Amino acid sequence: MENKENAISRKRRFSLYWIVPVIATIVTISLIWSNSFNKGELIKLYTDEASGIESGKTLVKFRSVTVGTVENISLSEDFKKTVIYARIKPDYTELLNSDSVFWIVKPRINSTNISGLDTILSGSYITLHKGSSEELSNEFTCLDETPYGFDEQGIIIRLENASERMINPGTAINYDGFKIGVIVKSDYDMDKKHTVYTAKILKKFSSLVSDQSVFWVDSGLDMNLGANGLQFSVPSIDNFISGSIDVKQFNSKKGNPIKDNAEYTLYKNLRAAKFANLIDSDSKYVLMLDDSSPLAEGSQVMFRGVKIGEVVKIPWFDNKADLFDLNNKIPALLIMDESGAYDRTQQLFNSLLSKNRLCARLDTMSILSSSSVVNLMIGPKIKCRSSIKKFRDLRVIPTIASTDFKESINNFSKKLNDVEIDKLSANLNKTVEDFDETLKSVRKITESINKNDSVSHLTNTLSSYDSHSELYKSLINMADKLNKTLDELNPTVKKVGQKSNSLVFSSDSKDIEPSVSGK
């Protein structure tokens, strides 16, 4: 009975020997769980080339935090792409929005940018930009280069390159020197045979750009040779090194807001862009010249000393072959600046042209520069005509004779050449010699005068006649006495003058006395 009870109690007691296996089982199950059932999301990244990517080593990072690892690399089924299999940690699967962008970060050095140098030691890695879509995905395109402009909202436009210069993605688009957009990517249009750029204008600056805006390549260097001399400036070192694109509207038309996928032309420089923007403007005039050499595109048009426009095209023939017809004058297209206060330009100039009171004169800008400016002249004495009133439907401003500075200098030089320097020099020498002789004679006379003390005698003589001398004082005294004597003799002289015998037979009468009392 006692043994049976002991056996039953032995059966009921839990043995401590089972703890270790249970714990081991739990650990094993958790390890199996984490390694097999909760490894995270396996994603596929399709790329052109997986250089620098290694299985098991290359990391996937987001904001410099490792969020996954590349597990495998293989080729796609059609062998046109490489497929990178990356395991994203379970905590970060929310980064896998369908519009998330992946790209490979590796060392890059080019003319405009140096980046990814930290990967030289650590090795390339894959990074991503989290999208905003609610849908998740596990297949993505992995870009080989850093994408631009994806991090801010903006409007995508296309720029068709009309310049010879190559623009790199990442190049800034500036408005008055301030970055408002970026070139996202470049491509070559085989049909149109030129480069096409995709650009993003940031949404908050989109109101600065309209369908009337023009884009041009800015070299980053401003150089101007004018009347004040050579002016040279580099507004931005970044732009100077890497170049930039500028955008602006020069005409006064009301533009429509910029739209997605709108197409613009990218002009090679500011002048070309301005010309394209202003070509439809109403403030256009033409000069007809015999010779275009003083003028060039960009020559200023001045009015009362203020720049109001410029020459945008010279020669401006409809048909370039017209240049070789010697009967044709050379047309130069002027466009007036429509910004600021020059809206009334057209009204004023048309009115003056009708009265033949508006004339253009080409004046040399400076002695350094061979180019000229167009000076528009008006005034009551200004009158000029042109045999050609209109050219290509634009009014022609007549020209008048210019004050060519260089020609004046040439004329002066010729006159100077004509002067017989030898004769002049000989005459001058003779004059100097004669003058020298005269000076010698004067010196001799002066010495002889000094020897005879003539000057001192003369001084003494003159001093005896000045107002402080005794002679002068005695002369004055004598004159005073004489005056007094004459005054005293005055009545006698009057008497004798009236009656000659009055000295002998005195008929002197008493003076009349003034009387108050009437006596």
Added chain:
Amino acid sequence: MNRFTACVVSCLFLIGCSSQEISYDRYSLVEDISSQSFNSQYDIAVDLFSTLEDGGIVLKTTDVTLRAANHHRWASDLKSQIAVILNKHLSEYQVRNDLDIDISVSKFYGSVDGNVYIDLFADVKLDDRRYFQHSYSFTSKQKEDGYASLVKELKRGIDSIGNKFAQDLSLKE
């Protein structure tokens, strides 16, 4: 007879040369003026009407006639006396001394009925530019008969004008 004739003729000569009135008195306008005023610090040029330059005191006998007295004469040149009087008044008012003063005197006489007339015109220039112009006149009646009273009144008149002139110039500055 010859002696008698000679005697008669001599008597006639003596009658002819009988004593006449001779006066050595001379009249002065500047007796009470200190000698300092004689040292003029002002450039004053006085111009007199020609009759006044005779040297005798002038009386207006009718409306159109003037007579300079033979026996009642000025002690010194009337121009200089007037200049001294004006100089005194200008000094008293401390008028600036860089002026050119031209005084033209057209009247400076009395009349037989005891009236006294003074009339002058002052033309003052500074750096050859007109600075001040004014006419001054004085009319009065002498207190007593005789030339002494006339002279006293003339003196009073020229003093009054001098004072007014100096005052006007001092206010002009």
